[in-house]
Amino acid sequence: MRNSFTLIVTFATVLWAGTAMAQDAAGQNKVSNFLLGNGLEVVVIPDRRAPVVTHMLWYKVGGADEDPGKSGIAHFFEHLMFKGTKNHPPGEFSRRVAEIGGQENAFTSNDYTAYFQQVSPDALKTMMTYEADRMRNLILTDAVIGPERDVILEERNSRVDSDPGGLLSEEIDATLYQNHPYRIPVIGWKQEIEKLNRTDATAFYDRFYSPNNAVLVVAGDVDATNVRALAEETYGKVPRGPDLPPRVRPQEPEQNASRTVTMSDQRVTLPSFQKSWVVPSYASAERTGRDGEPEALDILSEILGGGIRSRLHQELVVKRGIAASAGAYFTGTALDDTDIVFYGSPRGGAKLEEVEAAVDAEIAKVIADGVTPDELDRARNRFLRSLIFARDSQAGMARIYGSTLTTGGTIEDIDQWPERVKKVTVKDVQDVARKYLDQSRAVTGYLLPKTGKAG
């Protein structure tokens, strides 16, 4: 769990499922992709329901690609991309987006950094021009970097250091991942953010910001021929950057101990816990001959903890009434091994330990007895229903293509995803539960109200 201790929806899964389906609609939504001469991969997702286009540029670099001691530089750089370039003063790009009634945003994960505008189709070329410009023409001076570092330190302070859940989440990741950089927060450790400087920023920019390390995703009321012409005219002029080595990060060792991470804080009113295991992602499974396991993990987390029809919700919240919440999620879209998480918090007079024991019992039940064919069908149906929502989101579609293509996946992977999920058997679900949900290797986080006693 990399973002929030209280995250409870399987966002990535919903989007993935949704967009994998999107192209099936009437054939007209055929997704296409091509490479520019400078190595930029372009994906076009036609979506003609409204006169809107989503323009997203994805870089294949995230927090987990940072050098040791430089944590936060990927996210820091996301901020710097909104500063001035040789051709445009600071803020001009954002003002232009606002003037035409568009929206923009950017985000950094462990595996990618993406920049996003949603505008009317006639503004697409303008967006491409600005985005291509800041790919190489940023002005990186101490005067730009110093104040932005303070902004980021304040962001860290408000999002993490002032939030017990945020702090605990960092400590859980740092415990769960013993070797992989997913252990390090994307926003960066405070003492390392404080030291990031112009040299770091320039080196990062020159190394990672290039057309051959990026994926352009354009979704909306556009056609591929037109997008290609615009892309050639704008991004096509940016010279190819250095060839980057494969993104091979330090991998996890075999884990041999169960671990707990406990934080007590006065601001916490309702205690909660979460239990995590390291499991394969779609990308890491493919690299390591564990094909099919992420699909089974997606179904497993759906059956055990995906929403109000799940076993955990039904048993703990509805039937026994001991939990205010209980569920599970699996983050399959990651370049390397990822996590599956179970969580819960008590209700009424119930104790947190009681909720945890009940969650453990449900996990043990799947390991011992598996799931039923009927549950498997219903879990798949819930995925299908979630498509209805995902299809409505053009940005969601763009996002799943971008996140897949920047984490080792292909358009074919997205195409085939529904079929691969359909192949999951009840045995597959029990097998992954048995293989991965081993209590002697679990990492459990506890967020507790502050009591009088020490600790």
Next chain:
Amino acid sequence: MRNSFTLIVTFATVLWAGTAMAQDAAGQNKVSNFLLGNGLEVVVIPDRRAPVVTHMLWYKVGGADEDPGKSGIAHFFEHLMFKGTKNHPPGEFSRRVAEIGGQENAFTSNDYTAYFQQVSPDALKTMMTYEADRMRNLILTDAVIGPERDVILEERNSRVDSDPGGLLSEEIDATLYQNHPYRIPVIGWKQEIEKLNRTDATAFYDRFYSPNNAVLVVAGDVDATNVRALAEETYGKVPRGPDLPPRVRPQEPEQNASRTVTMSDQRVTLPSFQKSWVVPSYASAERTGRDGEPEALDILSEILGGGIRSRLHQELVVKRGIAASAGAYFTGTALDDTDIVFYGSPRGGAKLEEVEAAVDAEIAKVIADGVTPDELDRARNRFLRSLIFARDSQAGMARIYGSTLTTGGTIEDIDQWPERVKKVTVKDVQDVARKYLDQSRAVTGYLLPKTGKAG
């Protein structure tokens, strides 16, 4: 704690104290040091009690200096140094040492790698010749490296993977250190050792094995003038290597949660626990304005848990009879922040939790009430008594000079150490206990017999 879950003596402390005193003996044992033209630092420790010389070459590189994903290469390289060079076939150096009745060894820590021979003084030049030769002339071929990798994997298998205590120790370090490479085992993660190859070895050798990244320590029946002449004649011929950047490793963030690490194994008969905190080392304290704290931590660990006169032993083992063992140690000789560790295991019908609670109570007592002037005096006296043993070890003296000089310390630091310890006050001891021994940030490891129940 980087080596063994059951380590119970403050080895480094004993040696440090011992050798700091060594030069006081009758003035004739004046330690001297000088630099060769190629940057090699040489330390000469006269010790004329016996016709023996200890020749140690220390490199300022250890496990914590490795590149990400290359764990184990420092230790791997220690093995490779016993292979053939351009001038001598494999095994010749070791055979020569054995033929003249000498002893040799080598070791790798997080912060340094050292090579060691103990021989009669007339063989010193031969040792220097061989040691200088392998500093640059090793033959590193696949035929050499492949089989040695198997040896190291087997070493890992027997020392760590087959030993529950060894495995738990790795998991504790990986939990205690959230960002610093001390989290990574010196022997290396298995999956990374498996991939170490000739390219890695050659790059490591060329980067770190040079006279300007080494310290030569010669202790024994020698004089400085003679050692200098021999060093010039042997090591002096090795060309200076590349200038290395300062050894700045990723530092620890503020820690905000208490953590536990639990392992159950059939081979465990007596349960045990250890509780660790990250604290300043002598070197890191000096860099970060926390001077005096390591001295106080040394005294604190001595009073609470240094041997049979300590509070923990007296209270838990002698008086209450609930513990088979209980104690503490502090590893002050490290380049970066290090750990202080408390440990215990139950006796008779006592439960492990009871022992842990009793240890916690003793810690809480020091935090609340401090220590007495009498205890402080006695702890210092115990240090002084330990010198009697340390003085008898020429190798121990060489070792403390080498480990200090390769972890950011100076000969002056060693000289002044006894005086600095004498200055520690009862308030200093209470202050470091209060500042660092916070249960809400502790990492506690449990090694338990395997029971029938899960986990």
